[in-house]
Amino acid sequence: MSSAQQPAPPRPTSRDVARAAGVSQATVSLVLGDKWRGRVSAATAERVRGTARDLGYRPNLAARSLRLGRTRTALLVVPALTNEFFARVYTGAAAVAAEHDFGVVLYPSPDGTGPARDPFASARAALDGVIASSMAADALGALRGADLPLVMLDSDPEDHGAAARVNLDIADGMRQVAAHLLGLGHRRIVHLASAVDTWTFAVRARALREAVRDVPGAALLTVASPLDVRAGREVAETVLASSGPPPTAIVCDDDILAAGACKAVRRRGLRVPEDISVTGFDDLALATAVEPELTTVRLPAEQVGERGMRALLDVLAGRPAAHHDLAVGLVVRGSTAPPPAA
Amino acid sequence: MSSAQQPAPPRPTSRDVARAAGVSQATVSLVLGDKWRGRVSAATAERVRGTARDLGYRPNLAARSLRLGRTRTALLVVPALTNEFFARVYTGAAAVAAEHDFGVVLYPSPDGTGPARDPFASARAALDGVIASSMAADALGALRGADLPLVMLDSDPEDHGAAARVNLDIADGMRQVAAHLLGLGHRRIVHLASAVDTWTFAVRARALREAVRDVPGAALLTVASPLDVRAGREVAETVLASSGPPPTAIVCDDDILAAGACKAVRRRGLRVPEDISVTGFDDLALATAVEPELTTVRLPAEQVGERGMRALLDVLAGRPAAHHDLAVGLVVRGSTAPPPAA
DNA sequence: GCCTCGAGGTTTTACGTATAACGTCGGCAT
DNA sequence: ATGCCGACGTTATACGTAAAACCTCGAGGC
Numbered sequence: 069m070s071s072a073q074q075p076a077p078p079r080p081t082s083r084d085v086a087r088a089a090g091v092s093q094a095t096v097s098l099v100l101g102d103k104w105r106g107r108v109s110a111a112t113a114e115r116v117r118g119t120a121r122d123l124g125y126r127p128n129l130a131a132r133s134l135r136l137g138r139t140r141t142a143l144l145v146v147p148a149l150t151n152e153f154f155a156r157v158y159t160g161a162a163a164v165a166a167e168h169d170f171g172v173v174l175y176p177s178p179d180g181t182g183p184a185r186d187p188f189a190s191a192r193a194a195l196d197g198v199i200a201s202s203m204a205a206d207a208l209g210a211l212r213g214a215d216l217p218l219v220m221l222d223s224d225p226e227d228h229g230a231a232a233r234v235n236l237d238i239a240d241g242m243r244q245v246a247a248h249l250l251g252l253g254h255r256r257i258v259h260l261a262s263a264v265d266t267w268t269f270a271v272r273a274r275a276l277r278e279a280v281r282d283v284p285g286a287a288l289l290t291v292a293s294p295l296d297v298r299a300g301r302e303v304a305e306t307v308l309a310s311s312g313p314p315p316t317a318i319v320c321d322d323d324i325l326a327a328g329a330c331k332a333v334r335r336r337g338l339r340v341p342e343d344i345s346v347t348g349f350d351d352l353a354l355a356t357a358v359e360p361e362l363t364t365v366r367l368p369a370e371q372v373g374e375r376g377m378r379a380l381l382d383v384l385a386g387r388p389a390a391h392h393d394l395a396v397g398l399v400v401r402g403s404t405a406p407p408p409a410a
Numbered sequence: 411m412s413s414a415q416q417p418a419p420p421r422p423t424s425r426d427v428a429r430a431a432g433v434s435q436a437t438v439s440l441v442l443g444d445k446w447r448g449r450v451s452a453a454t455a456e457r458v459r460g461t462a463r464d465l466g467y468r469p470n471l472a473a474r475s476l477r478l479g480r481t482r483t484a485l486l487v488v489p490a491l492t493n494e495f496f497a498r499v500y501t502g503a504a505a506v507a508a509e510h511d512f513g514v515v516l517y518p519s520p521d522g523t524g525p526a527r528d529p530f531a532s533a534r535a536a537l538d539g540v541i542a543s544s545m546a547a548d549a550l551g552a553l554r555g556a557d558l559p560l561v562m563l564d565s566d567p568e569d570h571g572a573a574a575r576v577n578l579d580i581a582d583g584m585r586q587v588a589a590h591l592l593g594l595g596h597r598r599i600v601h602l603a604s605a606v607d608t609w610t611f612a613v614r615a616r617a618l619r620e621a622v623r624d625v626p627g628a629a630l631l632t633v634a635s636p637l638d639v640r641a642g643r644e645v646a647e648t649v650l651a652s653s654g655p656p657p658t659a660i661v662c663d664d665d666i667l668a669a670g671a672c673k674a675v676r677r678r679g680l681r682v683p684e685d686i687s688v689t690g691f692d693d694l695a696l697a698t699a700v701e702p703e704l705t706t707v708r709l710p711a712e713q714v715g716e717r718g719m720r721a722l723l724d725v726l727a728g729r730p731a732a733h734h735d736l737a738v739g740l741v742v743r744g745s746t747a748p749p750p751a752a
Numbered sequence: 753g754c755c756t757c758g759a760g761g762t763t764t765t766a767c768g769t770a771t772a773a774c775g776t777c778g779g780c781a782t
Numbered sequence: 783a784t785g786c787c788g789a790c791g792t793t794a795t796a797c798g799t800a801a802a803a804c805c806t807c808g809a810g811g812c
Contacts (some may be wrong), residue, residue: 081768092792097770109790128477131768134797139472150498150695155491162516173515192473195670215561297699325698334701353492357639357669358700359676423798439800451760473798476767602759755811762805768797774793782784 080123089119096120102129102384138196141171142380144373145200145211147264151295152352153322153369154201157221160373161199162245168381196384199376202266206372217383219376224267232379232389234372237396238268239275241365244398245319245347246279248363252406254317254345255286258307260300260329262321263292272321272349289315293325300328301335308336316344316407323348323355326362330403341405351399368394422465422525431461438462442469480538483513484722486715487542487553489606491516493637494694495664495711496543499563502715503541503552538726541718544608559725561718566609567733574721574731576714579738580610581617583707586740587661587689588621590705594748596687597628600649602642602671605634605662612693614663631657636665642670643677650678658686658749665697667692668704672745683747693741702744710736 073344082100091112098104099116108116133139144161146154162172170259173195197217200208211218212229219392220230222238249257259276262269273290280288293303300320308314318333326348334342340346340360348355348364375392382389423680428435433454440446441458450458475481486503489495504514516536539559542550553560554571562572564580591599601618604611615632622630635645642662650656660675662668668690675686682688682702690697690706697704717734724731 082770083768093769094771094792094794095790097768098791101770103771106788106791112790126477128768130472130481131797132770133472134470134476134767134799135769135771137797149491149500150494152492152494155497158491158516171515173513174500297695324695324699331701353639353666354696354699357666357696359673424800425798435799436762436764436801437760440761443800445801448758449760454760470798473767474800476769476797477799477801648774749799753812757810759808760806762803764803765801767800768798770787770795772793772795775791777789779787781786 079128080125081128082125085116085120085123085125088123091116091150098278100125111354133194139171139194139385140169141173141195142377143175143195143198145175145198145203147201147203151324152354153367156369157201157373157376160370161377162373163370164374164377164381170377170381172377197376197380199373199380202268202326217380219380219383219389221372221376222268227267230385232374232376232391234392234394235378236367236394238271241349241367241396241398242272242275242319243279245349245363245365246276248398248400248404249317249319249345249347250279250283250286252345252404254407255283256313256315256317257286257288257305258315258318259288259290260304260318260320260325261290261292262325263294269321276319293328295322295324297324297328299329300325301331302328303381304329304332305335308332308338314338314344317404318344318346320346320348322350323352323362323364326364326403327354327358330358330360330362337399341403343408345404345407347404355399355401363401363404364399365398366397368396411594421470422467423470424467427458427462427465427467431458433458444465445627465474471629472554473493475536480726481513481536482511483515483537484719485537485540486514487516487540487545488519489543489545493666494696495692498711499543499715499718502712504715505712506716506719506723512719512723515538515602528569539722541722556574559722561722561725561731563714563718564610569609573725574718574733576717576736578610578709578732578736579713580613582660582692583709583740584617586738587691587705587707588618590740590742590746591627591659591661591687591689592621592628594687594746596749597625598655598657598659599628599630600646600657600660601630601632602646602649602660602662602667603632603634603686604667605636611663615665635670637664637666639666639670639673642667643673644670646671646674650674650680650681656686657682659746660688662688662690664692665694665704665706668706668745669696669700672700672702672704683745685750687746687749689746695745697741705743705746706741708739708741710738 082096083093086096095108096116098108099113100120104113144158149155165172194255195216198211199219200211201221202223217231219232221234222236225235256279261273277288282287291303291307293299304318318329320329326346329346332342333340338344348362351364355364371394379389424438426437428438437450438458440449441455443463446455487499491497507514537558540553541561542553543563544565559573561574563576564578567577599622603615619630622628631650633645635641646660660671662671668688671688672682675682680686690704693706693708697706713736721731
């Protein structure tokens with residue numbers, strides 16, 4: 069009755085292929101593993117390949133992993149996939165992985181900062197290596213302890229212990245933002261920073277602080293906010309509502325906060341960029357969805373994932389893994405302008 | 411010299427635990443597999459558990475999979491993770507999976523519609539089941555052929571062949587949009603539809619068409635666009651530039667297109683919502699990031715993932731898998747208003 | 753006194769693969 | 783003729799786990 073009652077056609081094994089091709093299982097393994105040169109005749113090899121194709125043979129990955137002790141699977145640890153930046157990192161990593169018959173499994177941490185508990189406790193842990201984005205120091209400990217090859221993304225270069233590292237020149241990006249705003253004449257600047265305490269955000273803060281310090285008469289106020297639009301807006305509103313002369317520019321740690329900041333500005337009855345300039349960071353799709361479009365720093369997210377995965381593959385293959393530094397670039401759009409003539 | 415030269419501490423196996431606890435490997439397996447009732451004394455069981463913990467024993471998943479023929483891994487097929495909706499679906503699915511010691515591996519299709527080739531060709535194929543979102547019919551074929559339990563998300567209920575289905579009441583959502591706009595007095599409506607030809611979008615089109623048809627004097631024009639802000643804006647601009655009386659409302663297939671439509675309206679020197687109302691679909695973060703905030707239909711994306719995974723687990727456990735229908739709700743925000751008094 | 757039975761284990765096997773170790777059989781130099 | 787070698791395979795084994803099948807021993811029934 070129920071058509072779901074399949075007789076369960078058992079997948080063919082290498083032994084089935086061997087039988088069908090009239091050779092031993094070992095020969096099948098050699099041929100399909102491309103290790104047959106000088107051990108099997110070309111004719112036999114071709115015959116084996118043919119029957120394997122005919123039978124629709126697919127190697128059992130569990131068996132292969134058991135035998136080899138390697139799983140061809142990498143763990144990517146990211147704060148949250150709903151953040152487009154990390155979705156793009158994943159996309160890049162997965163693309164490179166696929167080229168090398170590798171899999172990528174994700175560990176998105178619930179709180180958005182790092183794995184709450186041991187990521188391997190979740191026991192999907194059949195891993196060859198780990199790629200981890202910048203995260204809280206304590207969360208890092210668990211990853212280190214697993215003594216798996218570790219590639220860090222966008223994290224402190226001073227922090228050794230990773231087999232490789234792929235970094236974005238975040239400091240340079242923030243310096244470009246600062247130069248842009250200071251060049252336009254802005255002197256009262258607010259830094260709407262991420263409340264998350266990771267290297268990538270610390271670098272933004274430092275670079276901005278130093279750039280502002282170099283300009284006489286320029287002042288910087290830093291406030292922290294969780295990384296969502298509403299929180300960004302609320303924190304920005306608080307700043308704008310406080311006494312004293314309002315800022316003429318709000319530098320945000322990412323585009324999401326910038327979107328919030330723009331809303332805060334308009335709620336005060338002011339305009340972006342005429343009254344207050346706002347800058348973002350990341351260049352997400354959001355940056356060109358809002359109006360005005362955000363002046364922001366473009367981060368090559370996919371490339372981060374690609375390079376990270378390539379570095380991991382290098383490490384796994386015993387090749388020397390280069391540390392990468394990726395350039396970032398300011399994209400000037402409509403959310404910045406000279407400050408209002410005082 | 412290189413500290414990377416670890417002596418490779420071999421992970422303890424169940425046999426190591428057995429030796430340390432003074433029992434046989436089988437006993438360890440029974441105890442840790444929680445199948446020891448009446449076969450092993452409580453004292454022994456406790457001792458085994460203790461030594462396993464002490465040694466830091468973790469079962470080798472490859473070996474377990476090989477033995478059991480099951481991998482505790484599901485494939486989630488989604489168009490693109492950079493679309494927040496699917497990132498949220500993943501998040502929900504992964505959360506439920508983790509509760510059951512299951513893993514989720516992703517297959518994001520490059521073109522955004524469906525797997526370009528056989529998703530199993532990429533050979534990560536150690537899968538117990540598949541959860542697939544609405545996609546092009548031809549791409550579906552590959553999934554069916556794999557005779558793995560298949561759970562479909564947001565797809566045609568008439569299309570049998572899935573072991574379970576989790577659907578959103580998309581039609582109802584679109585009816586709510588239509589009722590809202592028609593109730594406000596809109597009569598010239600443009601449907602900015604997705605160019606992707608899948609069930610979920612077909613339903614939107616049909617529901618809107620039928621709702622408009624029921625109102626005398628109401629007219630509907632449908633145009634298709636790729637799912638990104640720029641494309642949405644461009645298509646909307648074309649529509650607005652064409653001759654004839656302009657629409658008073660633009661109904662979009664998702665929030666991304668709606669953001670584009672809003673920009674198109676303003677480029678024509680018109681205002682949202684005073685001159686033209688715009689509605690979205692999905693209720694992404696984007697919907698409250700743009701200004702005005704979008705009137706849209708909230709889709710419980712995480713729930714889709716959760717229910718989908720639960721359904722798959724049910725099927726795998728031989729339990730009857732219920733088909734789910736999730737309600738959606740209109741969220742009225744600032745992008746809709748009565749049409750301008752003609 | 754013998755049989756049964758259950759509690760509490762142990763021995764053994766199979767899962768499918770990769771590969772080390774081992775034939776076998778001509779041909780060719782010595 | 784003998785030894786050796788290369789070409790072409792095969793046989794055997796191990797990876798770590800789950801679980802079926804099998805042992806052993808003491809208590810209890812008759």
